[in-house]
Amino acid sequence: MExxxxxxxxxxxxxxxxxxxxxxxxxxxxxxxxxxxTIDHAADLIGLSFTPxxxxxxxxxxxxxxxxxxxxxxxxxxxxxxxxxxxxxxxxGFQPETRQMPVNFxxxxxxxxxxxxxxxxxxxxxxxAGLIKTGKLSSERLTKIYLDRIKNYSDTLQCLITLMEEDxxxxxRLMDAELASGRYRxxxxxxxxxxxxxxxxxxxxxxxxxxPYQDQExxxxxxxxxxxxxxxxxxxxxxxxxxxxxGDVWYGGVTKNPWNLEQGSSGSSAGSASAVSAGxxxxxxxxxxxxSIVSPSTRNGVTGLRPTYGRVSKHGAMAxxxxxxxxxxxxxxxxxxxxxxxxxxxxxxxxxxxxxxxxNFDGDKNPKDLKIGYFKSFFEGNRSxxxxxxxxxxxxxxxxxxxxxxxxxxxxxxxxxxxLMVEGAAAFDELTRLGWDDELVAQGRSAWPNLFRAARLxxxxxxxxxxxxxxxxxxxxxELMKDYDVIVTPSYGGQQLQITNLxxxxxxxxxxxxxxxxxxTSITLLGNLFEEDKLVLLGEYIQRKTDWQAKRPPxxxx
Numbered sequence: 001m002e003x004x005x006x007x008x009x010x011x012x013x014x015x016x017x018x019x020x021x022x023x024x025x026x027x028x029x030x031x032x033x034x035x036x037x038t039i040d041h042a043a044d045l046i047g048l049s050f051t052p053x054x055x056x057x058x059x060x061x062x063x064x065x066x067x068x069x070x071x072x073x074x075x076x077x078x079x080x081x082x083x084x085x086x087x088x089x090x091x092x093g094f095q096p097e098t099r100q101m102p103v104n105f106x107x108x109x110x111x112x113x114x115x116x117x118x119x120x121x122x123x124x125x126x127x128x129a130g131l132i133k134t135g136k137l138s139s140e141r142l143t144k145i146y147l148d149r150i151k152n153y154s155d156t157l158q159c160l161i162t163l164m165e166e167d168x169x170x171x172x173r174l175m176d177a178e179l180a181s182g183r184y185r186x187x188x189x190x191x192x193x194x195x196x197x198x199x200x201x202x203x204x205x206x207x208x209x210x211x212p213y214q215d216q217e218x219x220x221x222x223x224x225x226x227x228x229x230x231x232x233x234x235x236x237x238x239x240x241x242x243x244x245x246x247g248d249v250w251y252g253g254v255t256k257n258p259w260n261l262e263q264g265s266s267g268s269s270a271g272s273a274s275a276v277s278a279g280x281x282x283x284x285x286x287x288x289x290x291x292s293i294v295s296p297s298t299r300n301g302v303t304g305l306r307p308t309y310g311r312v313s314k315h316g317a318m319a320x321x322x323x324x325x326x327x328x329x330x331x332x333x334x335x336x337x338x339x340x341x342x343x344x345x346x347x348x349x350x351x352x353x354x355x356x357x358x359x360n361f362d363g364d365k366n367p368k369d370l371k372i373g374y375f376k377s378f379f380e381g382n383r384s385x386x387x388x389x390x391x392x393x394x395x396x397x398x399x400x401x402x403x404x405x406x407x408x409x410x411x412x413x414x415x416x417x418x419x420l421m422v423e424g425a426a427a428f429d430e431l432t433r434l435g436w437d438d439e440l441v442a443q444g445r446s447a448w449p450n451l452f453r454a455a456r457l458x459x460x461x462x463x464x465x466x467x468x469x470x471x472x473x474x475x476x477x478x479e480l481m482k483d484y485d486v487i488v489t490p491s492y493g494g495q496q497l498q499i500t501n502l503x504x505x506x507x508x509x510x511x512x513x514x515x516x517x518x519x520x521t522s523i524t525l526l527g528n529l530f531e532e533d534k535l536v537l538l539g540e541y542i543q544r545k546t547d548w549q550a551k552r553p554p555x556x557x558x
Contacts, residue, residue, distance in 0.1 A: 034062050045457055079319050079427055080218075086352050087323030089309045089504030089529060091478035096308075096357035096530035103342050105335065106363030107187060109134050117145045121279040122552055125336035128282055129187040132179070139172040139179075139190025143234050146192045150237060150280045153556060156261070157278060158253040159271035161197045162204050162238040168192065171234045178232075185232035187339045193228065194284040196272050197238040198245060198318035199327075201225055208318050209250035209268075210243040211439040212431065222316025223351065224285065224327060224344050231343040239271025239284060242442075244428065245292060245320045249442050257299050258553035259519055266299035268292040272330050273300040278556040283331035283340055287317065289324045290420060290501050294524065297330055297509045298491055301520030303539070303549055304330045305337035308530045309504030310355035312341075313348035321423040322353070324501055333549055334508055334539030335363075341532060361533040367541040368400060370534055373484040376404035378493030387513040388490045391523045391542070395488070398545065405480070405487060411473040413498035415466060421455035422463050428452055470502055477503045481526070485534045491524040500526060508535040511548040520551075 032038075036055040039062070043049055050058070090096075111130040114120045120142065123131070131137035147165055154160035175190035200206045200218035207214045225235065240255045242248050248255045248270035255270035257263045258278040265274040269286030273296035276284050286293045288306045297304030305328045312327045319325060329340035338361050345359040374392060378384055395402060428448070431437045437449035444450070477499060481487060489496050491509055500507060505526055512523040527535045543549050 034059050034066070046459055046462070073429075073433070077429065080316075082319065082322050082352070083426075087309070087504075088353075088355075089474060090355070091475050091529075094478060094529065096355065097360065098356050098358055100358040101360045101362075103360070104362045104364060105187065105339060111136070113137055117148075118279070118558060121145055121149055121282075122332070122557075123282070124332040125187070125191055125282045125339055126333065128191055129189070129339070132175075132190045133184060135179070139175040139192075139234060140169065142190065143168050143172040143192050143236065146236055146281055149278075150275070153278055153280060154237075154275075157256045157258060157265075157271075157274050157280075159240050159255050159265070159274040159278075159280070160237055161207055161209075161240055161250075161252075161271070164201075164204065164235055164237055168234050168236040171229075175232050175234065185230070186343075188228065188343060189232035190234060191232070191283075192234045192236045192281055193340075194237045194239045194272060194275055194281045195222075195225065195235065196241050196269050196284070196286050198241055198287065199225060199238075199285065200316040201235070201238065204238060206238075206318075207251070208244055209241040211251040211441065212436040214251050218316070220316055223313040223348050225316070227313075227343050227346070228285075228340075233343075236281060237275075239275050241272075242267035242270055243440050244424075244448050245287065245289060245318065246448055247442065248296070251441060257519070258556050259301060260517075261555070263299070263519070266296040269296045269304075269330060273297055273302055273304070276300070276302045276330050276332065277553060279552070283329055283336055285327060285340075286330045287325060287327050288501065289321050289326070290417065291497050293326075293328055293330060294491055294497060294507060294509045294522075298520065298522035301511045301514075301522075301549075301551060301553070302330055303333055303337060303511065303543075304328065304509045305334070305341060305532065305535070306501075306507045306509070307341060307344070307532055308357070308506045310353055311357055311359075311506075311530060311532075312344045313346065313351040313354050315348055315350040319423075319427045321420045321427075323423060324420055326501075326504075333543055334510060334536045335543075337508070338533070338536040338540075355530075357530040359533065361536060363537075363540070365537055367537050368398075370400075370485040370538055371403065371483070372400055372486050372488065372538070373403045373405040374488040375407050375490075375493055375496065377406060378490050378496070383493065384490045385515070385521060387515070387521045388523055391488065391512050394542070394546065398541075402488075403484065405484065407480070407489075407494055407496055407499070409473055409476045409480075409499065411469045411476065413473070413495045413502055416470055416473065416502050417498060418455070418458055419463060419466050419470070419502075421451055422458050424448070425452040425455035432456065473499065474503045477505065478529075481505070481528050485527070485531070486538050487526040489524050489526060491522045496524075496526070505529060506532045506535060508532070508539045510539055510543065511551070513548055514551075
């Protein structure tokens, strides 16, 4: 694809700072003279001021810094290269459990095979596993059911980028042959699934949902795809994401919500959540940086699990924010997500941000032994919905003791999200400097092109200070949550979504009914670092006793 450097803009000439930094989106000469006025304009942007003598002394140093920046840009950095500074979410004095115990999902092998393909398609993973293991259902038949549904419905939903039919059928037949020979790889043996198309798979396109990369092929396979393959899962396709992991707008259109085709599916794990909701796959892989599992899970009425930062390898995934990106499953139930997470979990030497931690789930434990808190003020007045309050009422009726908690921290999460903007701007440095961002569909003030440009003007000193405040936030959240096993919260209550993404805490987002317009709503369970098992234990209990997650979008229930 032929590209040209960014057309010059008069915006930064007026400010003077573009020339000072040697950025590619300035007007006039790329290397304009640095003057006291240039420094004034730059200082205004960051809320500082300097005396005339100070400005005069700075000029030679700024010229040297700009020259160094120009030299450093001659070295090409691929998106896959992470910074040498690795984010660690562990509070002082905290270490996760590393002793892995046998996992007990309590799976029932005495599962009746549904009579219709449609009902098979909506069967959760934990039941499909029994059907496969006992030979009542072959992986090949199951895979064909999902492939047919993908071919019938993916255009309507605009949720598919790459269908992997031949590879999927080859793997399904292999899984059937292995089972016949006595080899069983576990609960994901022969189970089809899809991935968000920011995960590399050798021999396929990995488009990141963005026009500049729509023909991109990455010559490796993401670590988690390899793990799922080893567990016997069958990859059937790569699903859409909002361009560069924002929203549901990608280069091919807008991914749709199966409950309302006039509405997008939210993002950025748009295709993964839409496909699970419409019964195109039993589970799919999503990612979250600041809500990209929670938001589409809510919109599409499915169950999403955002794991603790560092539990799952990001090797082979597009980087947006090295210190905030997390990979997790989206499925029809909390228990399904636990099955998938048990496979995704693990230290990976190719991803230095991964942390050694056990995932010890025991389905025989009593959920009523959990100490459960709830963010009291978020359930009051207009801050929550009737559906949110019904979850608390359900738990109380079932005999759970609920403890009121307030989410109070000395650090505001809002400014800290600038760290995401800085890291994203660095991850897509060339996109901005060379003008490729003009090729993205979304071009509004809140879209990536504008956010990346603005983020380049956030000083490095401020980024480091934000990281220091984040350390305080991590410690405060640890102190707040450590006395509870699970905290129940409206999915968008207060700043909890921003805070817990910044601190790396896990979250389970589950359907809890529908609003007046008929769209799904959700509730979120929060847990301590590396304690996803407790979230699943409570989530599975709620889903076993209710039918919120069992609803199907009518247009795709056929």
